[in-house]
Amino acid sequence: MKKTLLLITTLALAGCNLLQAPQSPEPNTQTETEIPEQEIQEDIFSKINAEVANATITTKELEGFSTEGSIATFYEIDNQIRKIKVTHFGETGKRVNEFFYEDSDEPFAAITTLHTYNAHIIDPEFDESKTTVESQTLHFPEDAESKTGDDLLLEAHELLYIFYEPPFPNEENEPDNLQSYAKDYFSLTYPSTFMVQAADTDYGKLISTDDTVIIELYSPLWSGEPTNLFQRSNEDEVATKTTTSTDSNSSLGTGTTRTTTWKTFEAKDGLYTRSIEDNLFTGPDGSQTRYTWSIQYKNQEAYDRHKADYLLIKDSLIQYAD
Secondary structure, eight states: OHHHHHHHHHHHHHTTOTTSOOOOOOOOOOOTTSOOHHHHHHHHHHHHHHHGGGSEEEEEEESSSOTTOEEEEEEEETTEEEEEEEEEEOSSEEEEEEEEOSSSSSOSEEEEEEEEOSSOTTSTTOOGGGOEEEEEEEETTTTTTSHHHHHHHHHHHHHHHHHHOOOOTTOOOOOOOEEEEEOSSEEEEEETTEEEOOOOTTEEEEEETTSSEEEEEEOOSSOOOOGGGSOOTTEEEEEEEEEEEEOTTSTTOTTOEEEEEEEEEEETTSSOEEEEEEEEEEOTTSOEEEEEEEEEESSHHHHHHHHHHHHHHHHTOEEOOO
16 A cells, blocks of 8 residues: 555656746735834745754655656654755756755745756766756745645655655665764765764765775855865866855845855876866845865776765755854
């Protein structure tokens, strides 16, 4: 019976086309004396994001949701789900859905963000730096009747079913083998294919158990310079790209500018290639936050072998706020 229910709900989700552009929300009407709904919700989102830094974290790879795979991360405090973040990877883009919970198994809000690539991922013209981003916030039950709201609630129900579902009889119960890694100003989860290495304050470092990939992170409390991840004396810079866009979901508020720089370096002795992704957020008042990723790999085969691990680790990052 459980298998039948799971199949039905999964098929229902497959028919919802999760990579559709979000629909425009209904106009927000309010009197001059009301506190704007957006400000209230942003405070709630910030509060929950701060709380889940200490949550029990479970990450699951999902099947049947998207063409290139999906990863869901569940944040649980005192046996109560507080947040679910799911990323659906597609051939022409990816969709990131975040569900927020209080004292119920029903989410009170969701943020859905569509990343649309400039071309198919196998097209020679594909350029990740040209990705466009659209984001929409929905509140429940108000937006439950909209097409986007209905699709999101259906997905939230399916995700909770997957999370709480006990193993079927005679089905092997494989552990997720994920561990938490927390430092002063950030936390993340990583699979058993990686090990934590010592790193300076504001930095994190993970190395694959087969010794072919090194993942590093710079994530200070606010901003700074990730000097340890910039070009090193034994490296040549072989590629660089920079894009600037607006980020309405940043903790710095509406009107925040996001500047992302990608650089690729090659070791002068040819032993590895290293790529960094540097993200600098500048708020309307000039305040800044930052995080920077670096992945070093011995060859393309090593990168391909650990790409899913790298995406999982990146997707699990939680930055702390004071």
